[in-house]
Amino acid sequence: MPKPDDRRDNVDKIEYNIGKTIQNMELAEEMIAKTDDENMKQELKEKNNRREAALKGMRKEIRDEAIDKKNGYR
Incomplete structure (x- = not known):
């Protein structure tokens, strides 16, 4: 049986x-x-570029969570 979707601490x-x-x-x-x-140096710069892209995605996730919370989803 799958666990229920508990998103209360997603933003944290x-x-x-x-x-x-x-x-x-x-x-x-x-x-x-x-x-x-x-x-x-090149490898580290490439990693940071990937990290920057990941940060954009994580920030979008936070916005999505805020919208979901505002709409009553948990």
């Missing part, structure tokens, strides 16, 4: 993930500034 989870993603982006930027390895 998404906000946590946003914070961690931003933290990882900042750490990657620090590593980019410190390393002379061009391959590593």
Whole structure:
């Protein structure tokens, strides 16, 4: 039997993930500034680009959750 859809803490989870993603982006930027390895710099920049795209998706999710909550969904 599947679990019921409990979305009460979705916003909290998404906000946590946003914070961690931003933290990882900042750490990657620090590593980019410190390393002379061009391959590593490129890989870190590509990761941050993917993280930026993920952040956009997570922010959209939060907006969707807010709309759902406003409309009475839980």
